[in-house]
Amino acid sequence: xxxxxxxxxxxxxxxxxxxxxxxxxxxxxxxxxxxxxxxxxxxxxxxxxxxxxxxxxxxxxxxxxxxxxxxxxxxxxxxxxxxxxxxxxxxxxxxxxxxxxxxxxxxxxxxxxxxxxxxxxxxxxxxxxxxxxxxxxxxxxxxxxxxxxxxxxxxxxxxxxxxxxxxxxxxxxxxxxxxxxxxxxxxxxxxxxxxxxxxxxxxxxxxxxxxxxxxxxxxxxxxxxxxxxxxxxxxxxxxxxxxx
Numbered sequence: 001x002x003x004x005x006x007x008x009x010x011x012x013x014x015x016x017x018x019x020x021x022x023x024x025x026x027x028x029x030x031x032x033x034x035x036x037x038x039x040x041x042x043x044x045x046x047x048x049x050x051x052x053x054x055x056x057x058x059x060x061x062x063x064x065x066x067x068x069x070x071x072x073x074x075x076x077x078x079x080x081x082x083x084x085x086x087x088x089x090x091x092x093x094x095x096x097x098x099x100x101x102x103x104x105x106x107x108x109x110x111x112x113x114x115x116x117x118x119x120x121x122x123x124x125x126x127x128x129x130x131x132x133x134x135x136x137x138x139x140x141x142x143x144x145x146x147x148x149x150x151x152x153x154x155x156x157x158x159x160x161x162x163x164x165x166x167x168x169x170x171x172x173x174x175x176x177x178x179x180x181x182x183x184x185x186x187x188x189x190x191x192x193x194x195x196x197x198x199x200x201x202x203x204x205x206x207x208x209x210x211x212x213x214x215x216x217x218x219x220x221x222x223x224x225x226x227x228x229x230x231x232x233x234x235x236x237x238x239x240x241x242x243x244x
Contacts, residue, residue, distance in 0.1 A: 039186045041154070042153070042154035042185075042186065043154075043186070045153075045154040046153040046154045046185070049128045049129070049151070049153065049154075049159075050159070050181060052127045053082075053086070053123075053128060053151065053159070053181060054181070056086045056122035056123045057086070057122075057179065057181075060085060060122050063120075064093075065092075066092060066101070066164070067163050067164075067178075068081065068082050068085040068086065068092070068161075068163065069081070069092060069101065069103070069163050069164040069165065069166040070082075070163065070164070070166060071102065071103050071165075071166055072165070072167070073167070073170055075160070075200060075215075076149075076150075078160070078161045078162055078163075079149070079150035079151070079158050079159070079160065079161055080150055082150075083130070083148065083149065083150055083151055084103075085103070085122075086122045086123050087121050087122075088119040088120045088121040089106060089119065090103045090104060090105055090106060091103070091104060091106055091111075091120075092166070093110075095110070099168055100164075100167060100171040103166065106119045106120070128151045129151065129152050129153075129154070130148045130149075130150065130151055130152060131148065131149055131151075131152045131156075132147050132148040132149065133148075153183040155183075155185070155186065157183065157198055158197045158198075159181060159182065159183055160180075160181075160182050160184075160200075160203040160204075161179065161181050161182075162179060162180045162204075162214075162215045162216075162218060163218070170216075173212060173216050174216075174218050175217045175218055175219050176217070176218030176219060176220075178218070180214070180215070180218055180240065182203045182204075182240050184198050184202040184203055188202045189202060200215065205220075205221050220240075
């Protein structure tokens with residue numbers, strides 16, 4: 001009569017816990033490497049988009065005499081007005097001599113050519129992502145229903161833009177010869193309201209004591225890349241364009 005095979009011993013609880021711990025460590029390392037590589041790609045992509053926007057703003061300035069401005073100074077309007085001007089939906093014009101310019105639709109009846117005027121874009125569709133690419137048809141890009149509101153970086157957060165406010169009361173507040181264009185990049189705090197863009201503090205520092213704020217004057221304080229405090233620094237990865 002054959003002898004029964006000896007029972008093969010299984011893994012002990014300690015051995016199973018060791019294996020699980022090793023797997024968890026390897027997964028954490030792999031995730032960290034993947035995230036770092038993904039953030040690196042996003043940074044490169046966003047830098048390229050900032051360069052595309054910078055070239056478009058320079059072309060806009062050569063054509064209309066100044067960088068794109070904002071009509072009423074509200075944070076979301078800076079982003080929307082930037083997009084509208086660079087795709088050609090609106091343009092800057094001085095309507096009354098001696099006063100700051102205003103923004104007019106590209107086919108305004110007060111402009112040469114009036115309603116027959118052709119839209120002039122300074123960016124090609126797809127050069128920079130927007131927050132509504134799926135709804136941004138060719139007709140919208142040329143001047144249809146303004147479904148798209150702002151340019152967004154590779155993380156899906158809006159590029160924040162600051163330059164002159166096109167009103168007589170605030171036109172002179174801007175002290176920099178250039179504009180500010182910022183991505184809050186990878187190191188940011190999500191908004192306290194789901195679906196809303198990152199807070200202004202993720203983009204702009206207050207100016208030094210006694211001065212106007214960075215987002216109203218365009219002056220970049222010395223603390224911009226060296227924020228102190230328990231909630232910083234977050235700005236080491238910012239992608240910024242300025243020359244002041």
